[in-house]
Amino acid sequence: MKTIKTIAVRACLMGAAGLFLLNFGVRDAQAAIPIEHWTQPSGAQVWFIESPSIPMLDVQIDFDAGSRRDPRAQAGLADATALMAGKGVTAASGQPALDENQLGEAWADLGADFGASTGSDRMSFSLRSLTDPQLLPQALALAARQLGQPSWPAPVWQRERERISAAIAESLTRPGTQAALAFAKAVYGDHPYGYETTADTLKRIDVADMQAFYARHIQPCRAKVSVVGAVSRAQADALVTELLGRLPAGGTCAALPPVPEVQPLKAAQDIRIPFQSAQAHVLIGQPGYKRDDPAFFALLVGNHILGGGGFSSRLMNEVREKRGLSYGAYSSFSPGLNAGAFVIGLQTRPDQAGEAVAVARKVVTDFVAEGPTATELKAAQDNLVGGFALRLDSNRKLLGNLANIAWNGLPLDYLQHWGEHVDAVTLDDIRAAFRRVLQPDRMVTVIVGAKP
Numbered sequence: 001m002k003t004i005k006t007i008a009v010r011a012c013l014m015g016a017a018g019l020f021l022l023n024f025g026v027r028d029a030q031a032a033i034p035i036e037h038w039t040q041p042s043g044a045q046v047w048f049i050e051s052p053s054i055p056m057l058d059v060q061i062d063f064d065a066g067s068r069r070d071p072r073a074q075a076g077l078a079d080a081t082a083l084m085a086g087k088g089v090t091a092a093s094g095q096p097a098l099d100e101n102q103l104g105e106a107w108a109d110l111g112a113d114f115g116a117s118t119g120s121d122r123m124s125f126s127l128r129s130l131t132d133p134q135l136l137p138q139a140l141a142l143a144a145r146q147l148g149q150p151s152w153p154a155p156v157w158q159r160e161r162e163r164i165s166a167a168i169a170e171s172l173t174r175p176g177t178q179a180a181l182a183f184a185k186a187v188y189g190d191h192p193y194g195y196e197t198t199a200d201t202l203k204r205i206d207v208a209d210m211q212a213f214y215a216r217h218i219q220p221c222r223a224k225v226s227v228v229g230a231v232s233r234a235q236a237d238a239l240v241t242e243l244l245g246r247l248p249a250g251g252t253c254a255a256l257p258p259v260p261e262v263q264p265l266k267a268a269q270d271i272r273i274p275f276q277s278a279q280a281h282v283l284i285g286q287p288g289y290k291r292d293d294p295a296f297f298a299l300l301v302g303n304h305i306l307g308g309g310g311f312s313s314r315l316m317n318e319v320r321e322k323r324g325l326s327y328g329a330y331s332s333f334s335p336g337l338n339a340g341a342f343v344i345g346l347q348t349r350p351d352q353a354g355e356a357v358a359v360a361r362k363v364v365t366d367f368v369a370e371g372p373t374a375t376e377l378k379a380a381q382d383n384l385v386g387g388f389a390l391r392l393d394s395n396r397k398l399l400g401n402l403a404n405i406a407w408n409g410l411p412l413d414y415l416q417h418w419g420e421h422v423d424a425v426t427l428d429d430i431r432a433a434f435r436r437v438l439q440p441d442r443m444v445t446v447i448v449g450a451k452p
Contacts, residue, residue: 033392035402035412036233043221043253044244047406048236049228051395055131057229058399061147061243062407065123065217068192068259068338074204076164076197081210082116082123083160088151092246097151112139114146120193121337122407123217127243128396131230140242148246150214152207165199178273179281179448186269186444187287187341191262220244221253226403228395262287262339265442275449280353283446284360288342288437291335291408295433297421299333302430304380305372306364307331307344312379318363319346325356331364342438353450365440371431385419 036048070077091097098106107113112129125147129139171177181196188194195201223244227236265286289299307315307330319329326346334340344364348356372380392398392415405414 033398033415035405035415037406037412038237040220040237040241040244042223042241042244042249044223044225044240045406046225046227046237046240047402048226048233049398049402050230050232050236051228051398052230054395055230056395057127057129057131057136057227057231057239058395059127059229059239059243060226060399060403061125062122062224062226062403063124063217063219063222064121064256064337065213066119066121067195068120068336069213069217069256070192070195072192072195073201074209075195075201077205077209077213078118078123079197080157080160080164080202080205081213082118084152084157084207084210085116085150085214086114086146087156087160088153089145090149090151092145092149095145098145099151099153100156103146106142110135110139110142112142114139114143119336120334120340124403136239140239144243144246147218147243148248152211154207157207157210161202161205164197165202168197168199175275175277175279175281175448178275179283179446182271182273182448183283183285183343183444183446184341186271186446187265187285189263191338192259193262193336193338193340215248217256218247219253220247220249222256224403224406226399226406228399228402259338265439265444268442269444271444271446272450272452273446273448274452277350277449279347280350280356280447280449280451282346282348282353282357282360282448283343284345284357284364284443285341285343286439286443287339288333289335290337290339293335293437295429295436296335298425298429298433299437301377301380301384301422301425302367302372302434303331303333304384305376305430306367309380309383312383314363314367314376315344315346315360319356319359323355323359325352325359329356329360350449350451353447357445357447361440361443361445364438364443368434368438368440371427371434374427377425377427377430381422381425384422388419 033049037046039045065078067075067078086103087100088103089098110129112127112135114125114127116123116125118124127139127143129136184194185196225240227240231239293299305314307313310316313330315329315331319325320327326348329344329346331342331344333342344360346356346360391401401415404410405412
């Protein structure tokens with residue numbers, strides 16, 4: 001009789017061969033991927049892609065329980081809750097309790113993985129397992145226990161709180177951390193996106209707080225579940241039901257309170273923080289846009305030209321190639337349920353920080369005023385569309401794209417038409433979007449480590 005570990009090894013070898021076939025198929029078919037969507041009686045919403053090429057299952061369960069739901073005085077609560085949800089399960093239905101070590105060993109024995117993570121907007125639970133009939137039922141049962149019956153061991157939280165506090169203290173000795181904290185505080189103001197987790201905020205969090213946070217946010221009716229793998233729709237529906245089955249029913253599932261919008265900046269800020277370091281760390285930016293902005297593709301393509309396209313971007317050309325002021329310079333947007341930051345980032349010699357900042361500011365000011373050239377636009381579109389298949393060449397990447405569709409309420413044919421949306425962007429679209437979203441004269445500039 002085959003052991004569980006033997007099954008796992010053989011299935012992984014099969015998966016490696018199947019992954020080659022999946023890659024080939026995606027590159028040929030681009031993004032013609034059928035996506036199914038339905039709502040379960042519990043209120044849980046499910047998005048599903050059947051991917052039979054490899055014997056794997058990937059599931060992501062998302063809840064509106066990210067750090068934007070933290071109380072200011074307890075910044076870090078969402079992160080702590082996600083961490084502690086994986087530190088053991090209670091005894092139930094004749095099954096013994098498992099501490100964190102036993103839980104880890106159980107997942108290792110199955111050759112599977114389940115865990116929680118948080119971002120600014122959501123708390124996500126991810127399961128990866130082989131679909132072998134001797135493995136998958138055990139993985140689903142264990143994941144359901146971990147999701148629905150965490151044990152919240154107080155001594156473990158005391159240990160983890162000390163560990164995280166020590167890690168925070170160590171991180172503050174690095175200039176990059178200092179720059180990021182100052183930038184977030186200046187850009188987001190009183191919005192939860194800018195809350196800082198400290199040893200003091202962690203001290204205000206106990207097990208009861210995490211249990212209350214979990215009970216309020218982690219309910220089947222609030223779940224957005226993305227499933228990719230070698231299962232049928234009926235199997236996908238059944239496994240989602242099992243995964244959420246140990247969570248308490250949410251009753252009427254009342255709407256969560258709204259999170260306030262990120263406020264625009266009223267004036268420019270220049271923040272300089274003394275720091276003994278070989279490189280000055282520079283961040284320039286402001287609040288950007290929400291993910292549901294109708295100009296999303298214009299902003300995506302425009303930022304690829306401005307600073308998101310690596311060595312082909314304007315920032316890289318002006319800051320590095322022409323002047324040698326930095327090894328690299330970039331720009332990015334972080335759109336979410338609320339407006340995430342637009343940021344320009346670079347590192348340079350402390351004595352060159354002033355010049356580097358002046359160049360970066362001029363690049364963004366000129367781009368907002370004039371937009372890109374037709375040549376830049378065509379190159380960016382070709383690069384983005386040509387590289388799109390690489391975003392879909394594994395089950396895990398498919399899952400990420402599917403979860404993006406689920407979380408942001410995007411059309412089911414979003415992937416199929418992604419390239420068309422990119423190609424449809426015009427020069428006027430980019431100019432209009434960047435003039436509306438960015439205000440170069442009101443940006444925050446943070447410089448850590450520059451010489452006075």
